[in-house]
Amino acid sequence: MKRRTNLALLAGVPVAVGLLLIACGDAPSASPAPDVDAAIDSASPEDGASPEGAVDAGRDAPPPELRSRFVLLGDFGFDDSNELAVSQLVKAWEPEFIVTLGDNSYPESNAATIDETIGKYYAEFIFPYRGKYGPGATTPRFFACLGNHDWQSGSLKAHEDYFDLPNNERYWELVKGPVRFFCADSDTKEPDGTTEGSVQGKWIQSRLEAARDPFRIVVFHHPAHSSGQHGSQSYMQWPFQSWGASAVYTGHDHDYERFDFGPDTIPYVVQGLGGADLRPLATSRAGSVIAYSEKHGATFVEADSYYADLAAITIGLDRIDEHVIVSEKEAARASDVLLAAGSMLRFFDQGAPPAGWATPAFDAAAWKTGAAPLGYGQGDEKTTLATGLAHYFRAAFTVSDPKAYDHAVVWVRRDDGAAVYVNGEEIARTNLPAGVLTAQTLAHEVVGFTAERAWIPAVVPSRLLRAGQNIVAVELHQASAQSSDATLDLRIEAKR
Numbered sequence: 001m002k003r004r005t006n007l008a009l010l011a012g013v014p015v016a017v018g019l020l021l022i023a024c025g026d027a028p029s030a031s032p033a034p035d036v037d038a039a040i041d042s043a044s045p046e047d048g049a050s051p052e053g054a055v056d057a058g059r060d061a062p063p064p065e066l067r068s069r070f071v072l073l074g075d076f077g078f079d080d081s082n083e084l085a086v087s088q089l090v091k092a093w094e095p096e097f098i099v100t101l102g103d104n105s106y107p108e109s110n111a112a113t114i115d116e117t118i119g120k121y122y123a124e125f126i127f128p129y130r131g132k133y134g135p136g137a138t139t140p141r142f143f144a145c146l147g148n149h150d151w152q153s154g155s156l157k158a159h160e161d162y163f164d165l166p167n168n169e170r171y172w173e174l175v176k177g178p179v180r181f182f183c184a185d186s187d188t189k190e191p192d193g194t195t196e197g198s199v200q201g202k203w204i205q206s207r208l209e210a211a212r213d214p215f216r217i218v219v220f221h222h223p224a225h226s227s228g229q230h231g232s233q234s235y236m237q238w239p240f241q242s243w244g245a246s247a248v249y250t251g252h253d254h255d256y257e258r259f260d261f262g263p264d265t266i267p268y269v270v271q272g273l274g275g276a277d278l279r280p281l282a283t284s285r286a287g288s289v290i291a292y293s294e295k296h297g298a299t300f301v302e303a304d305s306y307y308a309d310l311a312a313i314t315i316g317l318d319r320i321d322e323h324v325i326v327s328e329k330e331a332a333r334a335s336d337v338l339l340a341a342g343s344m345l346r347f348f349d350q351g352a353p354p355a356g357w358a359t360p361a362f363d364a365a366a367w368k369t370g371a372a373p374l375g376y377g378q379g380d381e382k383t384t385l386a387t388g389l390a391h392y393f394r395a396a397f398t399v400s401d402p403k404a405y406d407h408a409v410v411w412v413r414r415d416d417g418a419a420v421y422v423n424g425e426e427i428a429r430t431n432l433p434a435g436v437l438t439a440q441t442l443a444h445e446v447v448g449f450t451a452e453r454a455w456i457p458a459v460v461p462s463r464l465l466r467a468g469q470n471i472v473a474v475e476l477h478q479a480s481a482q483s484s485d486a487t488l489d490l491r492i493e494a495k496r
Contacts, residue, residue: 065305066214068177069094072299072310074101074221074251075147076274077117082296083275085315087121093300097140098125099174099181101251101271102147102221109150109158118144118162128164140164143174145183146190147221147251154189171200173207178303178327180213182245184220186236196238208243214327215308218248225268227285228253228293241266246325247310254279255293256312258321258450262287267323271312273297290321290450306330306409307457317479319416319431319445322454330495338397338408339472339492342372342382346394349386352439357392358473359424364394373413377485378452385486390439391476397492402465405494410458410472415487417443420458421473423466428458432477443479452487465494 071090076083090098105117119131122142129136143165144150150159156170166172170185171192182204185194192199208216218240222233230253240248251272259268268287273296281291297314305327312321346367348357356362370383374393385391399405410420410427417431431443476488 066178067302067304068179069096069302070176070179071095071098072101072219072249072271072301073098073274074249074270074298075103075254075272075276076100076121077103077105077149078275078277079106079113079117079120080275082277082315083117083121086273086275086296086298089313089315090122090298091124095300097176098122098142099183099219100142100144101219101249101274102145102186103149103251103276104144104147104159106149106276108152109156110153111158111161114158114162126163130162143172143181143183145219145221146170146185146187148187151187151189171204175213178214178305179301179308180211180216182208182216182218184218184236186220186222186233186250188235194235201238204238205243208240208245211244214305214329215246215303215325216244218245220248220250222252223250223268223270224248225259225285225287226250226253226270227257227281227283227288227291228255228270228272229279229282231282232285246308249299255281255291256297256320257281257291258289258312258323259285259287260289267325269299269310271299273312273314292320292449304459306459309456311451313445317445318449319447319451320449322447322451322456324454324457333406334496335493336405336496337491338399338470338494339395339490341411341413341489341491343395343490344369344371345374345488345490347374347383347385348392349388351388351390353392353475357394358421358426358471358475360469360471362394367394372489373487374489375415375485375487377483378415378487381487387486388439389478389481390441391486391488393474393476393488393490395472395490396469397472399465399467399470399494402462402467405462405465405496407462408460408465408492408494410460411455411491411493412458412474413453413455413487413489414474414476415447415452415485416445416479416483417447417477418456418488419475419477422460422464423470424473425464427460427464430456430458437475437477441477443477446479446483452485455491 105114115131119133123133123136125137125142127137127140160169172183174181222236224236225232247266248268253270254272254276256273257270278293295314295316299312301310308325313319346364346369348367373381374383375381376384412418419429420427
């Protein structure tokens with residue numbers, strides 16, 4: 001299992017998260033099937049009626065119409081090699097836009113330094129851009145929340161002159177695809193107050209309660225919960241969840257930390273790795289799932305109408321944490337389990353597989369079989385694979401009536417990267433490059449820390465499901481030839 005020196009992972013704190021993140025915890029396992037290429041009987045549907053607004057039976061659900069790909073960036077504006085390295089990481093990922101978590105400019109935001117600390121590194125995301133580092137963006141792609149260093153001079157004139165932001169530019173609301181953002185100004189200099197009953201607090205509450213987007217992410221600077229040197233800021237512990245928030249992201253402490261307060265609670269995350277000098281954690285607070293302060297980085301997010309996948313990635317190309325938020329509509333759908341975690345899979349671990357290995361017609365009788373998780377080096381694998389850059393897997397699952405489902409979901413626990421196929425068609429890649437995949441293709445990042453236990457969703461449109469036997473195939477790729485471990489487990493649900 002991959003580890004780094006400054007990781008604080010609290011013993012006894014469960015990684016499985018609450019209602020919106022239900023599939024990210026340890027999925028239940030089932031007894032292995034004796035013949036993995038035989039049809040697997042589907043599990044009984046969960047109790048409860050179909051959710052309001054469910055599609056007519058047999059409708060071929062289109063891919064989610066709302067998508068966004070963005071970065072959450074905190075404590076970055078230091079104008080040094082660390083900020084440069086993070087900006088290069090961000091640009092290589094090609095996000096549609098960036099939302100910041102404050103401290104955009106150090107040591108203070110003023111007309112003489114703001115372009116050097118922000119535009120020098122992110123000009124191509126800023127519109128309208130008024131600085132000297134190129135033409136800027138053609139549409140707004142950079143949305144900055146305020147931090148204490150942005151208030152340091154006592155005036156926001158430089159910030160207000162440099163950016164064109166929604167509402168009053170101090171706290172604002174923004175919709176991008178399936179995600180609605182609510183930026184609060186958590187600095188005590190905020191003239192409209194920083195309590196839940198203040199003018200600002202009532203505005204955030206009213207806007208959150210009115211929102212119906214799949215995901216509602218609250219962003220601000222001073223963390224409501226933190227084990228870092230600044231610690232938890234109790235005055236910002238507003239009842240965001242009861243107001244309708246899906247997650248809260250903050251900065252201020254120069255580390256990364258995610259809190260899980262148990263079932264049916266939203267995640268609180270500190271993402272302060274953006275470029276400022278990193279600081280060790282001061283303590284270990286209850287609910288902390290991961291606390292990290294070794295390398296700079298940011299959070300990279302891909303969201304559609306069903307799921308939002310949030311991954312913390314460092315400039316060392318370490319994927320240190322990953323968590324998934326499930327939209328309320330998706331979470332309310334009744335599910336049938338078609339393939340349980342821990343099932344038997346056929347696998348090929350001897351280099352490049354034969355042609356057509358992912359198609360339903362391929363004869364995999366000569367492949368080995370084993371129970372998941374399959375892998376090596378983790379310590380929890382039930383089946384040990386040969387070491388190598390790439391491994392290939394297949395399993396059969398049965399769908400009695402495809403018309404009964406809106407879509408299916410293949411949940412993948414993988415280390416490091418994976419591509420998923422259903423009945424011969426690729427439906428998703430995670431942590432892999434675009435283009436043709438070969439047995440020598442490397443994953444983008446090393447999956448470690450709590451990201452090793454994350455379950456990542458791949459939505460299967462109903463048009464790919466067949467009555468009777470279906471085939472799921474996965475190829476697993478390592479980030480380097482020196483990788484110390486590999487993991488694969490699968491779970492498939494059909495959604496009504």
